[in-house]
Structures are given as structure tokens and as C-alpha cells.
Amino acid sequence: GAVVSQHPSWVICKSGTSVKIECRSLDFQATTMFWYRQFPKQSLMLMATSNEGSKATYEQGVEKDKFLINHASLTLSTLTVTSAHPEDSSFYICSAISPTQETQYFGPGTRLLVL
Amino acid sequence: QKEVEQNSGPLSVPEGAIASLNCTYSDRGSQSFFWYRQYSGKSPELIMFIYSNGDKEDGRFTAQLNKASQYVSLLIRDSQPSDSATYLCAVKVGGSARQLTFGSGTQLTVLP
Numbered sequence: 001g002a003v004v005s006q007h008p009s010w011v012i013c014k015s016g017t018s019v020k021i022e023c024r025s026l027d028f029q030a031t032t033m034f035w036y037r038q039f040p041k042q043s044l045m046l047m048a049t050s051n052e053g054s055k056a057t058y059e060q061g062v063e064k065d066k067f068l069i070n071h072a073s074l075t076l077s078t079l080t081v082t083s084a085h086p087e088d089s090s091f092y093i094c095s096a097i098s099p100t101q102e103t104q105y106f107g108p109g110t111r112l113l114v115l
Numbered sequence: 116q117k118e119v120e121q122n123s124g125p126l127s128v129p130e131g132a133i134a135s136l137n138c139t140y141s142d143r144g145s146q147s148f149f150w151y152r153q154y155s156g157k158s159p160e161l162i163m164f165i166y167s168n169g170d171k172e173d174g175r176f177t178a179q180l181n182k183a184s185q186y187v188s189l190l191i192r193d194s195q196p197s198d199s200a201t202y203l204c205a206v207k208v209g210g211s212a213r214q215l216t217f218g219s220g221t222q223l224t225v226l227p
Binding site: 032034043044046049091093097102103104105106107108109 | 147149151157158159160161164203205207213214215217218219220
């Protein structure tokens with residue numbers, strides 16, 4: 001299957017700081033990537049759809065000014081959590097669609113802890 | 116009614132048995148169906164996808180799709196303790212939609 005990477009895998013930050021998470025498709029070009037959040041023992045929650053060269057589409061209830069998404073190239077999307085607070089602590093997972101199979105492949109996830 | 120429904124479990128089966136995971140969906144326009152496995156603390160991993168009615172086999176895994184009944188299932192033969200995970204059913208509606216709608220997942224435990 002296709003390979004998607006995320007960086008960093010773990011991040012601990014102080015409340016009020018901003019954190020950037022990178023998502024890369026390593027062996028294919030992805031015009032569309034997705035960002036999910038998952039709290040412990042809960043299901044995946046789609047936050048936004050990231051489209052290369054255009055603005056991201058956010059799901060209802062997700063603040064676009066707090067979760068900034070940039071998809072500047074066909075292999076890289078970034079999610080910036082601005083002014084992070086403890087309630088933003090979660091497991092953030094990106095995925096990318098393989099253009100040949102129309103299937104979604106997930107990155108390994110980034111665990112964010114805001115103190 | 117949720118768009119994609121799964122029994123949350125937990126489902127326990129003995130090692131070597133067949134584990135049967137079920138999923139129903141509400142949108143008749145759904146065209147693509149996916150099963151992901153998620154180990155605790157890890158991200159989801161694609162196991163199989165199925166587009167056509169009937170069975171699709173890949174090793175110990177068989178996906179079954181019945182569009183008339185709006186039902187998709189995953190069978191795991193010769194279950195192993197390493198199969199213990201949460202299994203997510205995901206559905207993609209046809210047309211231009213590219214995002215998946217996920218079920219809440221079924222937690223499977225294979226007992227040695």
C-alpha cells in the first residue's frame with residue numbers, strides 16, 4: 001500500500017503555543033488529504049479536507065482559525081494548532097488518497113499533549 | 116440513524132475461530148466500502164476494499180458486500196491473538212465525494 005508519514009509523532013507543548021504537524025505522501029502525489037482527530041476510546045472524527053492549491057474544507061464545529069491547514073504541494077499538507085489548550089490534546093491523524101485506487105491511506109498519527 | 120453502523124463489541128473469539136464483523140450503511144448511493152484495522156494507540160491500517168456485490172478474499176480475510184441489504188461484513192478465518200484490534204468500516208458515497216464516512220468500530224479480542 002501507499003506510504004504516508006507524519007511528523008512529529010509526539011509533541012508536548014505549553015498552553016498558548018502553536019504546534020505544526022506535517023503530513024507527507026511518500027510514494028504518490030495526493031491532491032486531497034484529510035485531517036482527523038481521535039480522543040481516547042472514541043472513533044475517528046474528520047476535521048477537514050485539505051486540497052492542494054486551494055482552501056481547506058472544514059467540518060462543522062471545527063474552527064478554521066484555530067486549525068490552520070496548508071496544502072502547498074502534492075505531497076505535503078500541514079496542520080497548525082494555534083494557541084493550543086489542554087482540551088486540544090488528542091491523536092491527530094492525516095490520510096491521503098491514492099490517485100490510482102481511490103483508497104485512503106493513513107499516516108502514523110501525531111500525539112499532542114498540551115500542558 | 117447513523118450513516119455507518121457497527122456493533123461496538125467487544126467481540127471475543129477463541130484462537131483459530133472465524134471472527135465475523137458486520138457493518139450497515141444508510142446511503143444507497145454508497146459505492147465503495149473499506150475495512151481498516153486499528154491497534155490501540157496506532158492509526159488505522161487498510162485491510163481490504165470492496166466495490167461489487169459478493170465476496171472478496173485476501174488471505175485470511177473475506178469481505179462480503181450486499182448492496183440490496185446495505186450490508187458489508189468482514190470475516191477473519193483462523194483468528195490469531197495478533198488480530199485483536201478495533202475494526203473500522205468505512206463507506207464512500209459515489210460521484211465527486213472523496214471522503215470516507217467511518218463507523219465507530221468493533222473491538223475484537225482473539226483469546227489464546
